[in-house]
Amino acid sequence: MGAPVDQTIENNNLIEKPAELMKAKGTWRDYVEVTKTGITVSNLMTAFVGFWIATQGPLDMVTMLLAMIGTALVIMSGTALNNFIDRDLDMLMERTKTRALPSGRLEPANVLRFGIILGVLGTITLASINVLTAVLGLVALFFYVVVYTLWTKRTTTLNTLVGGISGAMPPIMGYAAVKGSLDETALILFTVLFIWQVPHFLALAMRKAKDYSAAGFQMLPSVSGFKVTKRHILSYTIALLPVSLFLYEVGAVGIVYFIGMALLGLGYVVLNMSGFFMKDTMKFARMSFIYSLVYIMMFSILIIMDHA
Missing domain, CATH: 1.10.357.140 (UbiA prenyltransferase)
Structure with a gap:
C-alpha cells in the first residue's frame, strides 16, 4: 500500500509524503x-x-x-x-x-x-x-x-x-x-480466558465507542448500541461463574480457589446487572472494565496459591 502524495488530512493535522521523502x-x-x-x-x-x-x-x-x-x-x-x-x-x-x-x-x-x-x-x-x-x-x-x-x-x-x-x-x-x-484442565483454562475476554473487551469498546465509530471498526457498542452490549456483557459474565469453578471439580485447585472465584464471580455478575440501572453508562463501562482486570489477576493469583 503506497502513501498518498502530499495529501493533507486536516482532521488530525497529519501530512503524508511520498515514501522517498x-x-x-x-x-x-x-x-x-x-x-x-x-x-x-x-x-x-x-x-x-x-x-x-x-x-x-x-x-x-x-x-x-x-x-x-x-x-x-x-x-x-x-x-x-x-x-x-x-x-x-x-x-x-x-x-x-x-x-x-x-x-x-x-x-x-x-x-x-x-x-x-x-x-x-x-x-x-x-x-x-x-x-x-x-x-x-x-x-x-x-x-x-x-x-x-x-x-x-x-x-x-x-x-x-x-x-x-x-x-x-x-x-x-x-x-x-x-x-x-492437552487435557480437560487445559480446556477449562482456555474456556475461562475465552469467556472472560468478551465482557472485558466489550466494556473497553463501550468506553471507546466514538473512536471506533470514527475509524469504522465493527465493534458491538458502535454498531448495536449500549443496551445490547450490556446484555452480552452480563450473559458472558453469568457463564463465566460456573466455568471458572470447574478447575476445582477436576482437582486442579483447592477450596481456597473455589471460594475466592465464587465470590469474585458473583460480584462480577452483580456489577454487570447494575449496569442496566446506572444512568452514567461510561461510569458503568469503566467500573466493569476495571473489575475485569481485578478478576483475571485474582484468578491467576488464586491458582498460584492453591494449585493442588
Missing part, C-alpha cells in the same frame, strides 16, 4: 510501543498460570524461561503486525493517531519486518520445547493477525469472539510446554 526517526521506544507491552505482560501472566498448574514437582526453570520468552515473542509479533495493518484506521482515532506508525515515526515496512522476525524467533523458541506449543503459538498468531485484525475487526461485531480465541491461547501454551499434550 519520508524520514522516519523512530527510536527503540517506538519499536517497544508497537509491541504493546501491557498486552504482552498480561498474556505472559496467564501463560505462567498454565505452566504452573501443569507442573507436578519442582519447577523446570529452563523450560519455563523458554516458554515465557517464546510466548512473549509471538505475542509481540502479533501486536506489531496489528499496528502495521491498522495504521490507516489508527489515524482516525484520537487515542491512536499519535502512535509510532500513524504519526510517521516508524516506516510501515520496518514494522512489518520487525513483526515477522519476532514471530519466527518466537516459534523457533517454542519449538525447542515441543511441537505442540509452537503450533498453538502459530494458531494464536494466525487468529489475531489474519482472522481478527485483517478481517473480522473491520467487517463484523463477532470480532470480539474471534479475538478471544487468540487471547485464550497463552495459558494452554504454558500448559503444553510442561505436559506436551
Whole structure:
C-alpha cells in the first residue's frame, strides 16, 4: 500500500509524503510501543498460570524461561503486525493517531519486518520445547493477525469472539510446554480466558465507542448500541461463574480457589446487572472494565496459591 502524495488530512493535522521523502526517526521506544507491552505482560501472566498448574514437582526453570520468552515473542509479533495493518484506521482515532506508525515515526515496512522476525524467533523458541506449543503459538498468531485484525475487526461485531480465541491461547501454551499434550484442565483454562475476554473487551469498546465509530471498526457498542452490549456483557459474565469453578471439580485447585472465584464471580455478575440501572453508562463501562482486570489477576493469583 503506497502513501498518498502530499495529501493533507486536516482532521488530525497529519501530512503524508511520498515514501522517498519520508524520514522516519523512530527510536527503540517506538519499536517497544508497537509491541504493546501491557498486552504482552498480561498474556505472559496467564501463560505462567498454565505452566504452573501443569507442573507436578519442582519447577523446570529452563523450560519455563523458554516458554515465557517464546510466548512473549509471538505475542509481540502479533501486536506489531496489528499496528502495521491498522495504521490507516489508527489515524482516525484520537487515542491512536499519535502512535509510532500513524504519526510517521516508524516506516510501515520496518514494522512489518520487525513483526515477522519476532514471530519466527518466537516459534523457533517454542519449538525447542515441543511441537505442540509452537503450533498453538502459530494458531494464536494466525487468529489475531489474519482472522481478527485483517478481517473480522473491520467487517463484523463477532470480532470480539474471534479475538478471544487468540487471547485464550497463552495459558494452554504454558500448559503444553510442561505436559506436551492437552487435557480437560487445559480446556477449562482456555474456556475461562475465552469467556472472560468478551465482557472485558466489550466494556473497553463501550468506553471507546466514538473512536471506533470514527475509524469504522465493527465493534458491538458502535454498531448495536449500549443496551445490547450490556446484555452480552452480563450473559458472558453469568457463564463465566460456573466455568471458572470447574478447575476445582477436576482437582486442579483447592477450596481456597473455589471460594475466592465464587465470590469474585458473583460480584462480577452483580456489577454487570447494575449496569442496566446506572444512568452514567461510561461510569458503568469503566467500573466493569476495571473489575475485569481485578478478576483475571485474582484468578491467576488464586491458582498460584492453591494449585493442588
